[in-house]
Structure formats: structure tokens, C-alpha cells
Amino acid sequence: MPSITPRPINVLLIGGCGHWAATENHVPAILSLQRSGFPVRVSAICDLRDPYDENLLRHMPELMDLLRWDRPQWIQPHPGESSEDLERRLDAAHAHSAFDVVIVACDPVAHYPYLHWATRRGIHVLCDKPILAVADAAWDVHAAATLDTQFDTLLKAHRDRPGHLFALPMRRRANDAFVESSRLITEVYEDHGQPLTMANFTVTGGHFRLPEEYAFGNAHGYTHGVGALAFSSYHYIDLMAWYLGLAQGSVTALRITSHYVRRVGDYLGTGQNRALEALLRPLSPEQAATVGLDRRTALAEMDFAFTLELLDAAARVHGYLTYTFTSNSYSHRQVGLQEADRAGHLPFREKGRMSQFVVDIHQGPLQHVRVTKNDVVGDQYRIRLEHRRNPMIDPSGGRYADTVYENAHIASTVTPQSMTAEFLRAAAGCPPDELVTSRMTHLVDQTLTQRIYAAMYRLIAARHEANAEHRTAFTPSILIDIR
Missing domain, CATH: 3.40.50.720 (NAD(P)-binding Rossmann-like Domain)
Structure with a gap:
């Protein structure tokens, strides 16, 4: 041929x-x-x-x-x-x-x-x-x-x-550690019909910012009145949608509830940023700027917590997912603000951003899967995948399995670079690389992810509206159909 x-x-x-x-x-x-x-x-x-x-x-x-x-x-x-x-x-x-x-x-x-x-x-x-x-x-x-x-x-x-x-090019859907976790979930569901019953997603971004840095734009800025949900959070919302789709069972709807939102202005108002800020200020070559964040920046979401109840067609609850995000936790930051940042000449410097998460997944009494990471962004990432199965379905007697993926992003079989290259090859009419193609994500695949993501923003905005109207006892929820 x-x-x-x-x-x-x-x-x-x-x-x-x-x-x-x-x-x-x-x-x-x-x-x-x-x-x-x-x-x-x-x-x-x-x-x-x-x-x-x-x-x-x-x-x-x-x-x-x-x-x-x-x-x-x-x-x-x-x-x-x-x-x-x-x-x-x-x-x-x-x-x-x-x-x-x-x-x-x-x-x-x-x-x-x-x-x-x-x-x-x-x-x-x-x-x-x-x-x-x-x-x-x-x-x-x-x-x-x-x-x-x-x-x-x-x-x-x-x-x-x-x-x-x-x-x-959704990195986590393509990464070896998450692909293996998806295989484990799929295997138990296909062999035993056990759907997903519970999952906890706890993410701590750990990106300490000096107050004036919230006024910076670019892709991870807050100046457009949106914050942490629109950035790295999307990866974890996508994991929720992906895992649920692998072992959905009779679940046909999600009831999404907002339990907690903290905004940039709320955070700075507490003064919790001052301890590390006091250490960093002497390292900055210029004097601290007078910070006067505009309203939209101050109202951008920074930390939040949601639950997603799993409902069947009769509105019976089959389980739940939780998602908690904290963007100012531990930081490895050791540098002050540089003039190059303010001028926009330095396109990237992590300033101590962390990548920390615990993803805890349960398929009823048959399987528990946990994926964790705790790294300084920019270093060689280490992802740990742990799982255990009920001894009735596991020939090893339910033995605990622990796999560590060193340099997990770069060493993954499929990387974002390989997905970009495969997309360009596909556009040129080349025969597909089946492995890379199998880990690509397309617009249609993102429908549930996007519905959850949009619902979370509607809930975050509704909380602000309720606060503005002094409705203090307000826990907003949205029901979305996932059939």
C-alpha cells in the first residue's frame, strides 16, 4: 500500500x-x-x-x-x-x-x-x-x-x-497514571456492573501572590472577573465527568450544590497573605505598589467547594462527588516581584506555585482508587496511583497496589506535544496513530464537563447575588441532566 x-x-x-x-x-x-x-x-x-x-x-x-x-x-x-x-x-x-x-x-x-x-x-x-x-x-x-x-x-x-x-490536548485524560486509573474503573464496571458511588477531589494550587499581582492579566490572571475555576480547575472537573461516564450505572442527573466561595477581595481582607509577603518584600527590586484592585478582580473566585449528588430517573441518590479547591495553600515561593513581570517581558516564572491533589474514588464495596501528587510546578512531577479490590474479585486477595509514575507528565506515553503533532497530522490527512488518537479529547467529549463547569459558575455568581441582597441562609443548587 x-x-x-x-x-x-x-x-x-x-x-x-x-x-x-x-x-x-x-x-x-x-x-x-x-x-x-x-x-x-x-x-x-x-x-x-x-x-x-x-x-x-x-x-x-x-x-x-x-x-x-x-x-x-x-x-x-x-x-x-x-x-x-x-x-x-x-x-x-x-x-x-x-x-x-x-x-x-x-x-x-x-x-x-x-x-x-x-x-x-x-x-x-x-x-x-x-x-x-x-x-x-x-x-x-x-x-x-x-x-x-x-x-x-x-x-x-x-x-x-x-x-x-x-x-x-487534555493532559490528564492522556497521562499514563490517569489512563490506568480509568482502566481499573472500567474493568470493575464491565465485569461486575459496579458503578461509581463516591469520589473526593481535593486540589490545593498553592500559588501565593503578592497583592498587586492579582492586577496582572494573561492566562492565569483575575482581571476579567474570573479566577481559579477557569484555570487548572477545569482539568479536575473533566476528570469527574470522565470517571462518571466510565461507570455511570443508572445515574441520569447531577444535583450540584455550592457550599463555599472565597474571592480575591475576601482573601486579601483577612491578611493571611502577610507572613510570606513580609519575607518576599525585601527580595523585590522595586518598592511595593499601592494596591487598589478593581471590583471585578476583587470578586473573582479563588477558593470554593461543591458537591455533586448522583441521581437516578426517580431522583434517588446513588452517591456523590465532592470538589474542593484552595489556591493559596503551601507555596514554595522564594522570589519577590520583578520589574520584568510588571512590564510583561517575563512570560513565565512559577513563583512557588504548587501542584497538589488527592483524587479518591470508590466503586461501592468492590474497588478503591486513589491518585495523588504534591510537587513544585516546573519540577519533575511524581504521581502516585494506589488501589485495592475486594478479595472476592481479586486473585491476589485484595492486596494493596501502589504504583509511582516518576516525571509523570514528560515521561507519559502520550504528551500534549504528541497530541498537538497528531492533530496536525490528522488535519493533513495522515493515517492516525491509534495510541495518541485514543487519548485525544474532542469538543463533543466535553459536553458533560462543560455543563458541570458552567453550572458551577452559575452557582458562584448566584452566591454573590444572594450576598448583595443579604440572603444569608442561601445554599444554591442546580440540577443537570446527563442522559
């Missing part, structure tokens, strides 16, 4: 100056394909920052290489630009370069116009998580409701284009 010659692929990279796109994932994947002779070119980079800025390129050698080889056009979004004006400029660039793929890796609050534009034109889309974020969704109930509306619009536009590719 003759080999298939891939057709040339032309890429529009949205948010190409961010650390994730330029250093960790998309740009390195594209460079690797180019070096292997694959015909892919980035003909345009759309970013608020100039990709040719030498101050950025000092920290981004991969982006520098891409710029030398492809010489992409820089498209700079204009502050306050209407969707119509942005689309006209994108259409002009598309008429000149004929994009085959749009990679969206900018601030998630800006995702929707690019996703909507590309999908309606049939341009294949690779989008980083979360698919959508809406400004002020943490406190404005109307903004929060827009999340469902926008997703439904995207889903319809995608389905109206047969053959259109719309994928997400």
Missing part, C-alpha cells in the same frame, strides 16, 4: 507568546514536525504581545527558531475591538494565507470569538482548556449563563461541518 503524502498545513496560532504555547507545547511540537520533514508552517501569530519582542525571545528559544524559519505575520488584537472588526481582520489574513488549522492558546476569556470564527469557516481547531471563559462570570449571573449559550453555539457550528476537527 503506497504511503500517503501529507498535504501542507498552514497554522494560525492564537496566543503564541504564552509559555504553554511557545515553550512547553505547541511551538516545540510544530518545530519537531518541521525537522522531520512534515509540511507545516505557522503563517500568523495572534497575540497582544509582539512575538518579535527581543525581551520575550530571550526566554523563548523555540519561538525564536519558529520566527526565523516561518516569519509569521503578527496580528495584534485591539483592546475593546468588536467581534465583527476582529473577524474582518481574521478574514483578511485567512484570504491571504488560507489557514488549515487554528490553535487557540490565549487567555480563555478571549477564546470564543476565535473558536466561533474558525468553526463557522470549517477551519480545524485545537483549543487549550478551558474551552470557554466569560468575563465577570464569578459575580454576574447573566455572564455565567453565557457559558452554556456559547458552548451550544460552538457545538452546533461544529456539527454543521461534517469532517470538522475540534480537539483539546
